[in-house]
Amino acid sequence: MEGKRFLLYEVWEPLVRFLHWFNCFFIVVLLSLGGILFFRSALNLSPATSETILHFHVYAGYPLAAGILLRWIWLFIGEPFSTWKDILPLREEQRRGLRETLLWYARGLRGRPPFYIAHNPLAGIAYGTFFVFVALQVVTGLILNQIPPLPSGERRPPLFLILPHDTGFIVILLYVLIHIPMVLIHELKERRSIVSAMIHGKKVFEEGEREGIERYRDLLKG
Numbered sequence: 001m002e003g004k005r006f007l008l009y010e011v012w013e014p015l016v017r018f019l020h021w022f023n024c025f026f027i028v029v030l031l032s033l034g035g036i037l038f039f040r041s042a043l044n045l046s047p048a049t050s051e052t053i054l055h056f057h058v059y060a061g062y063p064l065a066a067g068i069l070l071r072w073i074w075l076f077i078g079e080p081f082s083t084w085k086d087i088l089p090l091r092e093e094q095r096r097g098l099r100e101t102l103l104w105y106a107r108g109l110r111g112r113p114p115f116y117i118a119h120n121p122l123a124g125i126a127y128g129t130f131f132v133f134v135a136l137q138v139v140t141g142l143i144l145n146q147i148p149p150l151p152s153g154e155r156r157p158p159l160f161l162i163l164p165h166d167t168g169f170i171v172i173l174l175y176v177l178i179h180i181p182m183v184l185i186h187e188l189k190e191r192r193s194i195v196s197a198m199i200h201g202k203k204v205f206e207e208g209e210r211e212g213i214e215r216y217r218d219l220l221k222g
């Protein structure tokens, strides 16, 4: 009996992979330092220590600002699978993938996992929301950084500025806490090597799926 023939197909171009891990690194640094600042009173930090941590937090914000700006630009000029057209479920096949993903979750991950090529259509909505929230987080961070400290060395920015930044912190933290286990679940159930694909770019498909992949890729170009 002849075995199945598999196909390694590049879905993530090098820049998208690089930005994924680059932004991931700076988000972890920013969330960690931001978390310490958030609990500065409970942790009994002196104004001088808080100020030093804040400086590192601000320095880590600049590379993330560059990384997210580049990812936004790539949503419009990247390879088809890197663009907003693959992220937003605008096409019928993407909406079918979205319904299949929701049904698969509702069935308790039993049965055949949903078929999608690059971004999972349900995750795509989360990625789009994430890109908006990170951009807003960078903007509110840059504005907050313009507010000088009080003569005592303490910082007390107005609530209408700190509230959106703190809300963004919680949304991004929740995103990370959900994203990592979901990726691992999809990796284990779908067996398409999605995690290593975020390193070398290529996902595993069956040879017979090549035509469908290329047709979808051409549709995204249009």
Ligand code: HEM
Residues within 6 Å of the ligand: 016, 020, 023, 024, 025, 027, 028, 071, 082, 118, 119, 120, 123, 124, 127, 130, 176, 179, 180, 183, 184, 194, 195, 198
């Ligand atoms: C701070 C942590 C992380 C953030 C902010 C993050 C963010 C993202 C974003 C925005 C995407 C969409 C890709 C794009 O179009 O740019 C994505 C996809 C992906 N991420 Fe992460 N990520 C994080 C951590 C991780 C980790 C630790 C892993 C591996 C275990 C991982 C594996 C993946 C995979 C496999 C995809 C593609 C999923 C799919 O096929 O839809 N991510 N991530």
